[in-house]
Each structure stands twice: as C-alpha cells, then as structure tokens.
Amino acid sequence: MLSPQTATLGPELRNPQEPEEPQTPARGARQTSSGKEPSAHHENTTRPGLGTLRRAFSRASQRAVTQATKEDAGLLWRRSYSLFRSLRRALDEDPAAGQSQVAAVPEVSSRVMDGGSQQASTGVGPKELEPEAGGKSVADLITERQLLAAFEQLRHLETRLVAEKASHTFEQDPTAFARRAMDVCLHYDGLAAEIGAIVRETLGPDGVDAAALTELARVVRAEEEAHPEPPADGDFLRMPRRWRQHWEEAVQRSAQERVQQAGAGGTSGAVEGAPGLAQLLAQLGGLVRHDLQKVLLEVQPAYAAAGFPAWDAYLSAFHGAVAQRLQELAQDARGCEQLYLLLDWAANVYGSPDFLGAPDLALPTKPLPPLLAPDVWARLESNYTSFLETKITGCFESILQLEQSRWAADGAPDVLQGLYRAPLSVDVHMLVAEHVKAGGAISAELEAATLRICARALGLFVPRFEKAFLESGAVSEPHLGAYVNACEELRTSLLARFPGILEELEKPLVAATCSFQKHLLQGFQRDIQPLFRVVCTKGWLTQDTLRPLMDKVVAFAHHLEHVAQPWAQETLQEVHRYVVREYLAQALRPRERFRGTERVNASHKMSLDAQAIGDTFQGLGSEATWLDQAILSVAEILGETYKDDIRRHLETLIQSYPDIRRDHILAILALRRLGRRRNHSLLQHAQDLLRVAPKAASSGATGGRVLFEEIEVPTSVDVLITCI
Numbered sequence: 001m002l003s004p005q006t007a008t009l010g011p012e013l014r015n016p017q018e019p020e021e022p023q024t025p026a027r028g029a030r031q032t033s034s035g036k037e038p039s040a041h042h043e044n045t046t047r048p049g050l051g052t053l054r055r056a057f058s059r060a061s062q063r064a065v066t067q068a069t070k071e072d073a074g075l076l077w078r079r080s081y082s083l084f085r086s087l088r089r090a091l092d093e094d095p096a097a098g099q100s101q102v103a104a105v106p107e108v109s110s111r112v113m114d115g116g117s118q119q120a121s122t123g124v125g126p127k128e129l130e131p132e133a134g135g136k137s138v139a140d141l142i143t144e145r146q147l148l149a150a151f152e153q154l155r156h157l158e159t160r161l162v163a164e165k166a167s168h169t170f171e172q173d174p175t176a177f178a179r180r181a182m183d184v185c186l187h188y189d190g191l192a193a194e195i196g197a198i199v200r201e202t203l204g205p206d207g208v209d210a211a212a213l214t215e216l217a218r219v220v221r222a223e224e225e226a227h228p229e230p231p232a233d234g235d236f237l238r239m240p241r242r243w244r245q246h247w248e249e250a251v252q253r254s255a256q257e258r259v260q261q262a263g264a265g266g267t268s269g270a271v272e273g274a275p276g277l278a279q280l281l282a283q284l285g286g287l288v289r290h291d292l293q294k295v296l297l298e299v300q301p302a303y304a305a306a307g308f309p310a311w312d313a314y315l316s317a318f319h320g321a322v323a324q325r326l327q328e329l330a331q332d333a334r335g336c337e338q339l340y341l342l343l344d345w346a347a348n349v350y351g352s353p354d355f356l357g358a359p360d361l362a363l364p365t366k367p368l369p370p371l372l373a374p375d376v377w378a379r380l381e382s383n384y385t386s387f388l389e390t391k392i393t394g395c396f397e398s399i400l401q402l403e404q405s406r407w408a409a410d411g412a413p414d415v416l417q418g419l420y421r422a423p424l425s426v427d428v429h430m431l432v433a434e435h436v437k438a439g440g441a442i443s444a445e446l447e448a449a450t451l452r453i454c455a456r457a458l459g460l461f462v463p464r465f466e467k468a469f470l471e472s473g474a475v476s477e478p479h480l481g482a483y484v485n486a487c488e489e490l491r492t493s494l495l496a497r498f499p500g501i502l503e504e505l506e507k508p509l510v511a512a513t514c515s516f517q518k519h520l521l522q523g524f525q526r527d528i529q530p531l532f533r534v535v536c537t538k539g540w541l542t543q544d545t546l547r548p549l550m551d552k553v554v555a556f557a558h559h560l561e562h563v564a565q566p567w568a569q570e571t572l573q574e575v576h577r578y579v580v581r582e583y584l585a586q587a588l589r590p591r592e593r594f595r596g597t598e599r600v601n602a603s604h605k606m607s608l609d610a611q612a613i614g615d616t617f618q619g620l621g622s623e624a625t626w627l628d629q630a631i632l633s634v635a636e637i638l639g640e641t642y643k644d645d646i647r648r649h650l651e652t653l654i655q656s657y658p659d660i661r662r663d664h665i666l667a668i669l670a671l672r673r674l675g676r677r678r679n680h681s682l683l684q685h686a687q688d689l690l691r692v693a694p695k696a697a698s699s700g701a702t703g704g705r706v707l708f709e710e711i712e713v714p715t716s717v718d719v720l721i722t723c724i
Contacts, residue, residue: 138187142194145212147219150191155226157184158237181237191219192246199250202299203258203291210302217306220244248313255291255317259325262287277329277338281345284325285355288318292356319368322350326372330380336387339380343442346371381446389453392435396461399427400468407474413482420482420562424465425489428458432494451498455505462487462508466515477559480520485564487513517567521574524556532582535609536590541601546609550616553579557620573624576617577707580627583609585711587634588667594638595673603639607632626705629656638671643678647685654689659709662690667713 141150161180164170170177198212220243227240262284295314303310326346333339349355350371370377403424413420432454439450469475469483491509531549534540553575560568587606594602610631617624633653640646653668654660665686669679 139190142187142190145194145198145215147191147194147215148222150187151219151222154184154187154191155222161237162235184237188241192241192243195220195243195247196250196253199247200254200257203254203294208294208298208302210298213299213302213310214305216247217303217308217310220247220308221306248317251310251313252317252320255314255321256324258287258291259284259318259321262325277333277341280329281341281349284322285345285349288322288350289356292318296356316368319371323369323371327376330372330376333380333383336384336391339384339387340438340442343377343380343384343446344438346377347442381443381449385446385449385453388435388450389457392431392453392457393460395431396428396457399424399431400461400465402427403465404468404472407469407472407479410474412476412478415562418562419485419564420478422479422482422486424483425486428490429493432458433497436498458490459505459508462505462512466512470515470519475519475523477520477523477556478562480516480523481559481563484513484516484520484567485562487516488564488567513567517571520571521578524552524575525578527556528552528579529582532586535583535586536594536602536606537592541598541605546612549579550612553616554620569621569623572617572620572622576613576622576624576627579613579617580630581707581710583613583631584634584708587631588664588671588711588713590671593673594671599671599673600639603635606635606638610635626656627707629653630707634668634671637668640672643674646672646674647682650682650686651689654686657705657707659706660690661708662687663713664708664711665690 136144136146136149138150138153141147141153161177161184165177195216198209198216202208202213223241223243227238230240231238263280292315296311299314300311326342330342333342372380403422406423413422415421435454436447436450440447469479487509491506491513495503495506528549531545531552534543534545539545556575557572560572563571610628613631614625614628617627629652633649633656637646637649637653640649650665650668654665662683665683669682674682
C-alpha cells in the first residue's frame with residue numbers, strides 16, 4: 001500500500017467574526033482506500049500545470065484591480081478571496097477523490113472597507129506574511145495605514161517568490177507558488193482598497209489626515225517604480241498594479257458622491273419650481289467651492305510633499321461630476337425660469353473667475369472641457385428662447401391690461417420734465433432691457449436671439465395697443481400727446497441702444513405716432529370747424545368772430561407744449577395750415593356777395609384777420625410763416641382800388657403757392673367783380689404763370705407746401721359769368 005500523499009497549503013488569515021470550523025476529513029486530510037489508489041502518473045496528469053495557474057491568477061488579479069475602480073473598494077479582497085478558494089478547491093478535488101490526503105485549507109479573511117468602515121484583519125497568515133519577532137504583519141500595517149511599510153514587505157516577498165520560481169523551487173509542487181503568490185496579490189488588493197478608503201474619507205467631516213495622504217502618494221510612486229511595465233513573461237505577480245489610475249478613479253467617485261449630496265435633503269428627487277432649483281444650485285455651488293478650497297489649502301499640500309499632483313485630478317473630477325449633475329437637472333428643467341437658472345449658473349456662477357474666492361486662483365494646467373456639451377447647451381438655449389417668446393408675449397399683454405385699467409380710471413397722464421408721460425414707455429423699456437441684459441449675461445448669441453424676440457413681440461404689440469386705445473373712451477388730447485411721446489421715446493432710445501436689430505420697429509412705431517397725431521388733429525378740427533361758418537358774412541363785418549377760434553387754437557397749443565419734438569411743431573404747423581385753409585375756403589365760396597363799401601370793409605376785415613392769425617401762431621412758435629401771405633393776398637385783390645395792381649397781387653399769390661389752380665383764380669376774380677375784358681386779361685396772365693408753377697412744384701422748390709390744392713371751389717353762376 002502506498003503511503004497517502006499530502007499537499008500542504010500556507011495558513012491563511014482568518015476573520016475573527018467567523019467561527020473556527022473543526023477539522024474534518026472532508027476539510028482536512030482525505031483518507032484513500034487501499035484498494036482504489038490511483039497511480040502517481042495518473043495524479044500528475046490530472047493536476048493543472050504551473051502555466052495554467054499563472055494565467056488564471058494573472059487574469060484574476062488584473063480583473064480585481066480593474067473592477068475596483070467601478071465597485072466598492074471593500075469588495076476587492078472578497079472577490080480575490082472567492083477566486084482563490086475556488087481555484088484551491090479545484091486543485092484539491094482531483095478525479096481520484098479520496099485517494100490522497102490534502103492538508104486543511106484555512107480561510108483567508110479580508111479587511112473589508114465598505115462605506116468608510118474598516119474591519120481589521122486578524123488571524124494567522126502565511127509564514128512570509130506573519131510578523132517577525134517584535135514586528136507587525138502586513139495586515140496590521142495596512143490597518144494602521146503604514147502603507148509604505150506594508151508595500152515594502154510585500155515587495156520583499158514578491159522578489160523572493162520570483163527568485164524561488166526562477167531557481168525551480170516549485171517544480172515538484174507548482175501550486176505552491178500559485179498559493180503563495182495569491183496571498184501576496186490579496187494583500188496588494190488590500191492596499192489598493194485602503195487607498196480608496198483614504199480618498200473617500202479625505203473630504204469627509206473628520207478633516208484631512210495629511211500624514212495618510214502623504215503616505216498614499218509615496219506608496220503609489222513606490223509601486224510605479226517597482227512595476228514600471230508588464231514583465232515580458234507575463235507573470236501576474238509582477239504586473240503593474242496601476243494604483244495611480246485607481247487613485248484617480250477613487251477621486252472621481254468621491255467627487256461624484258459629494259456633488260450628489262447637494263439637494264439630497266429634499267423630500268423628493270424632483271426639483272419643485274424655479275425656487276427649488278435655485279436653492280439646489282446654491283447648495284451645489286457652496287459645496288463644490290468648499291471642497292475645492294479644502295483640496296487647495298489642505299489636501300494638495302499633503303500630496304505635494306510627496307511630489308503628487310492632486311489639484312488637477314480633483315479639479316477635473318469635480319468638473320466632471322458637476323457636469324453630470326447639471327445634465328441630469330437639464331433633463332427635468334421646465335419653464336423659462338428653470339432653464340435660465342441652469343444657463344446662468346453654468347456661465348456666470350461656476351464659470352466665474354472668482355468662483356473659488358479669488359480671480360485666477362490655481363488655474364488647471366490644461367483646459368477643462370465645457371461644463372455642458374455643445375449640443376446640451378444649444379438645446380437649453382433653444383428651449384429657453386421658446387419659453388421666452390411666450391413669456392414676453394404675455395408680458396406685453398399685461399402691459400396692455402395695465403394701460404386699460406388706467407383708461408378706465410379716467411385719470412390724466414402725468415407731466416414730467418414738461419412732457420406728458422405714460423407708463424407704457426417705461427414698462428416696455430424695462431421689459432426689453434431686462435431680458436436682453438439677462439441673455440447677454442449668458443452669451444452673445446442668446447442676447448441677439450432675445451433682441452429678435454423682443455423686436456418681433458413689440459412690433460405685434462404696437463398696432464394692437466393703438467387699436468385698443470383708439471377704440472376706448474379715453475381718447476383725449478393729454479392721452480394722445482402722452483402716447484405720441486411714448487412711441488417717439490421708444491423709437492429713438494431703443495434704436496440708439498440696440499442699433500441694427502430693432503430697425504424693423506421704426507415703421508410700426510412711426511405709424512402709431514402718426515395715427516395718434518392724426519386723431520389729435522381731427523379732434524381739434526371737429527371742435528373749431530363750426531366757427532368758420534361766420535367768415536365772410538354780414539355779421540362777420542361787424543363782429544369779432546375770430547377771437548373764439550383763436551382762443552381754441554391757443555388752448556390746443558397748450559397741450560402741444562407737453563408733446564415731444566418734432567411732433568409738437570409738426571402738429572402746430574398743421575393746425576396753422578388748417579386755420580388758413582378753412583378761412584380761405586370760406587372766403588372763396590361766400591354765402592353773401594359784397595359790393596362797394598362792403599367789399600372794401602370785407603377786404604380790410606380780412607387783412608386784420610390775416611394779421612391776427614399770423615401773430616397768434618408766431619407767438620405759439622409755429623414756423624410755417626409761408627402761410628401768412630395767403631389770406632393777405634386775397635384781401636388785397638378784393639380791396640385793391642387800382643385795378644392794374646391786381647395783376648401784381650395775382651403774381652405774388654401764384655408764386656407763393658404753386659399748388660393754386662385756375663378754379664381758385666376764377667373764384668378770387670369773382671369776388672372782385674371786374675369787367676369782362678379785364679377779367680379775361682388777368683385770367684390769361686394767371687394761366688401763363690400757372691404753366692410755370694408745376695415745374696417749380698416738381699423741382700421741390702415749394703418744400704412740400706400744400707394749401708390751395710385741398711380747397712374745393714364749387715362752380716357757381718358768378719364764376720361762370722366771370723369766365724365768360
């Protein structure tokens with residue numbers, strides 16, 4: 001009978017929380033029956049070779065290091081341990097079960113770090129990992145965060161294992177190298193897990209452990225120097241552990257956890273309205289600012305002592321975490337206010353040069369990517385402008401309703417700085433300036449888009465407002481003057497402040513201003529029209545019928561004093577022209593004919609009226625002095641005693657007013673009642689002058705002056721007789 005064979009595995013670390021299982025034949029030595037013992041040759045063919053074990057453990061070690069960046073660092077040892085046990089069971093359970101005795105396999109315990117809690121490993125490790133006399137085990141060193149000392153011991157064991165492997169020590173028992181190498185790898189994984197735990201605790205409430213950070217930086221650099229590149233033979237034990245990458249990913253996870261804490265105290269995950277989002281963003285900004293200042297003032301110096309660049313890593317990690325959080329918030333943002341809050345926070349709060357408390361403080365060595373991806377930013381701006389268009393249209397509707405409430409109150413507009421003032425201009429200015437300024441604070445593109453939205457909305461609002469006011473019962477000289485001023489102020493100030501973009505507004509604003517001016521004149525004309533009926537009547541010769549008319553002119557001009565230029569002057573000149581035109585229209589179609597002394601008195605009376613009208617309008621500030629000669633020339637023709645001088649008066653009249661027609665000349669001659677031959681001579685001379693007058697009018701010499709063209713002269717019997 002062959003003596004039973006034993007395969008002795010190195011003792012493993014035992015978790016103190018796990019009860020020690022009694023050694024049974026199943027878990028201890030497996031006894032073989034004497035009748036079914038396989039041959040030695042068969043046992044060697046069924047046991048895996050050293051190359052197979054090396055590849056298996058290499059893959060397991062690499063997978064453990066890689067996955068540690070994605071999952072909790074405390075799982076690292078547990079996963080490696082599970083792989084190790086599975087492999088050891090496969091080695092112990094050969095096809096001829098029960099024919100050899102294998103030493104019991106105590107379980108390897110790991111120091112689990114989950115959520116910042118640490119459980120110290122106890123128990124007995126392999127001989128190489130046990131503490132020397134008066135020393136500490138690798139597990140104890142890791143627990144006490146003496147990372148560099150732990151690494152040096154592991155490095156020493158790794159070097160010895162590699163040397164023993166090179167000296168063919170494990171040729172008789174290839175699995176012994178795998179078991180011992182796996183023990184070393186497990187402790188390497190424990191070091192990596194401890195690195196992640198230190199990073200996670202760095203920004204916690206307990207403060208910064210500068211010594212631990214310095215130790216961390218040194219052990220990472222030591223590992224990089226020990227394993228600069230993968231070995232040529234692919235030995236998994238000497239593969240680079242990539243602890244710097246593991247550290248960077250731990251920093252990223254730490255930053256993400258910290259950023260997600262902003263707003264975590266709310267009752268629900270959704271942000272309720274703009275105030276809730278504003279509060280969340282304020283918390284986010286304060287948290288990121290506090291953490292980065294902590295990194296800059298406390299964390300970075302500790303790493304810098306070991307020559308480790310921590311600031312850029314933390315800045316990039318927080319930048320990525322904030323970008324991810326903003327994109328999550330952007331998915332749920334609703335309404336103009338929430339969208340603007342996100343854009344403003346990204347551009348003006350987080351993007352401010354003094355976000356950390358001082359301009360240009362610790363800039364990164366390489367530019368950071370945009371906080372929001374270009375397509376996300378464009379989508380936010382597009383959604384914002386869509387909501388903004390609706391909002392601005394609603395704001396203009398509110399302005400109209402406010403003006404309508406003022407009309408219903410039947411209150412006169414205020415006079416400020418000598419002009420009628422309506423709140424309309426101030427409201428529109430504030431609306432446009434506020435939103436354009438807000439858009440400009442985000443970007444020049446958003447400012448231009450906001451300007452276009454405001455211009456389009458204002459262009460639609462102006463005619464609606466004009467129609468609503470003119471159809472209301474509040475139309476009066478003060479209100480009309482106030483809205484003339486408002487439109488003029490909007491036209492001049494908006495175009496001056498925002499040139500180019502708002503040029504399209506000039507047409508509707510000028511049209512509205514002309515409409516208000518027209519209704520202002522029409523109201524005045526309706527008021528004084530009946531007063532012209534007494535002109536050139538018998539009563540007119542003996543009464544001062546002009547005074548009531550001029551009193552109304554002065555009263556109306558008082559309102560024009562509170563209207564902005566040039567509209568006040570244009571309106572006054574139009575009133576001046578209207579008075580002269582209506583006076584002449586009444587004189588050229590008189591209800592009564594004057595003869596002899598009455599004709600002379602009528603001429604004198606007409607001259608006095610012409611002088612009074614001219615003086616009154618000159619006193620009011622009218623610049624239409626070209627109108628003064630019209631009534632006076634007709635009065636001179638009517639009262640001229642020297643008939644040969646009538647030709648001269650006609651020449652003056654025709655040259656001063658090129659728009660006069662032949663019918664007007666006939667009507668004037670009919671008032672004078674001259675003989676047939678003289679009338680024919682004067683009419684022939686007038687026609688010669690009238691042929692030249694259209695040429696002067698077409699050349700612009702008249703300056704656009706129109707007077708007689710708007711006077712209708714009916715053909716009467718007296719005029720026909722004059723023509724004959």
